[in-house]
Amino acid sequence: MSDLTGIARPYARAVYELAKDKGSFDKWTDMMTFLSAVVQDEAMIEALDSPKMTEAQKAELLEAISEGQLDDQGKNLIKVLSENDRLSLIPEICTLYEAYRDEDKGVIEAEVISAQALSKDDEKKLAAALNKRLGCEVKIVSKVDESLLGGAIIHAGDLVIDGSIQGRLGELATALSR
Numbered sequence: 001m002s003d004l005t006g007i008a009r010p011y012a013r014a015v016y017e018l019a020k021d022k023g024s025f026d027k028w029t030d031m032m033t034f035l036s037a038v039v040q041d042e043a044m045i046e047a048l049d050s051p052k053m054t055e056a057q058k059a060e061l062l063e064a065i066s067e068g069q070l071d072d073q074g075k076n077l078i079k080v081l082s083e084n085d086r087l088s089l090i091p092e093i094c095t096l097y098e099a100y101r102d103e104d105k106g107v108i109e110a111e112v113i114s115a116q117a118l119s120k121d122d123e124k125k126l127a128a129a130l131n132k133r134l135g136c137e138v139k140i141v142s143k144v145d146e147s148l149l150g151g152a153i154i155h156a157g158d159l160v161i162d163g164s165i166q167g168r169l170g171e172l173a174t175a176l177s178r
């Protein structure tokens with residue numbers, strides 16, 4: 001877990017609980033996705049990193065850009081994050097918020113790192129196999145790592161399955177050294 005994840009977790013949990021209490025999951029998803037995109041824009045990153053702007057000015061700027069996209073609770077989130085110099089955490093908060101939503105729905109995200117892109121058919125087969133093994137719906141997120149010789153590495157929650165050729169060779173080397 002990165003330091004940012006640890007710092008963002010309480011904010012994401014608070015947003016999730018608020019959305020759950022109000023039944024406004026989709027609205028919060030839209031607001032968080034929008035805010036995440038805004039704070040990742042190069043010009044916005046430069047403005048938010050500027051030492052010439054106070055935290056209140058940064059919040060005002062973000063609110064002005066987000067006019068019509070945020071409700072009062074969304075604006076309050078910006079103010080709280082700004083007061084604590086945490087506006088840069090918005091993308092991480094958004095990611096964690098969506099993870100809490102998925103967890104509540106019984107969905108887990110599995111990151112699959114492979115040497116080449118997986119076909120849609122391969123993703124479906126892998127999702128079905130993981131669904132059976134984990135007992136919940138699995139959402140596949142594919143990444144390509146060309147440094148892998150072949151196979152794949154799967155991260156699903158606490159589960160790690162190393163089916164890469166490097167992983168297999170490492171297991172073989174360990175077995176042979178005994």
